[in-house]
Amino acid sequence: MHPVMILLGVLAPLAFMACVALGLPLWWAGAALLPLALIRRDTRALARWIGPPAALLGLLTLLTRAEWPLRVYPVLNNTAWLALFAWSLHHPPTLIERIARLSEPDLSPAGVAYTRRVTQAWCGFFVVNGLIALATGLWADSRTWALYNGGIAYALMGAMFGGEWLVRRRVRAREAMRHG
Template sequence: MRTALLTLLTLAYPPLVYFCLDQVEPRWLALLLAGLALARALATRERLWLAAAAGTLLLAAASALGNALLPLKLYPVLVNAALLVLFGLSLYYPPSVIERLARRQTPELPPAGVRYTRRVTQVWCGFFVLNGGIALATAVWASDAAWALYNGLIAYVLMAVLFGAEWLWRQRVKAAHG
């Protein structure tokens, strides 16, 4: 339940920031970000997510101290960077993230499945690089509305498209390999 609430708040973060901009100064919105960071830190014992929570607290502090919006807009960049590190490290220290997920349904994953899941993990790494780069560009150079649109909607649509395309491709691969 706590993880679902954290995920929902993280997903809703860009639109919340955008819709509150006219009513609330960035220093007060930083409290929302700090709350997310503290909730994430309390919900995990994993070093990566603790580091991401610490980075989030730094963004919130920078926003609060300078009453600046930019640190708040950098949160999606931080999320993409954390996911890139998580997925990327799993390529160097197997099993990959996607392999771990696949083994929940197929504990005896064949070697071809391990190779496939490794490739999918690499694709997600590429996605996080691209998505994080666009999130950074929208934070620095785009309007607040463009930032919220990309990070609060378009990025999620792109993730859904990648999930769907991979699922369709996986069905073809499974059919081809029996």
């Protein structure tokens, strides 16, 4: 992943939460989206696709001093990730299989099937998370929006990663017992 995307992934939620905690206008957090304007054309497709619109949302937030452009960002982000994961389902290998093959190049057919199911689960996650981001963006107050999109959503993502890691260990152990 591009370093600017990683930086944004850390800064944007912290900026949302810091504005709420410090009693600052939420539109100040729009500055956290501006580094995305630095993404070069030679980066991965997701970064190229999400970078310029996200930077534009940050600029609009700062220029208009309105929250609505900032509130669009989590919806854009979830939509981009959903598109990437869903695209990989229709153009194998899936994104999760590609990641798995970095450490296990000779992935078994059972492993390929498992990675496909994990990719589908992530698609479901991004649909639900994106809908919640949209709902909080449209109807929640600033504090609730920032709490969900700047904290809870990332905690849920971490729980999904952790849960998948635990399931993967059980699946691998079961497969090893069958073949060992």
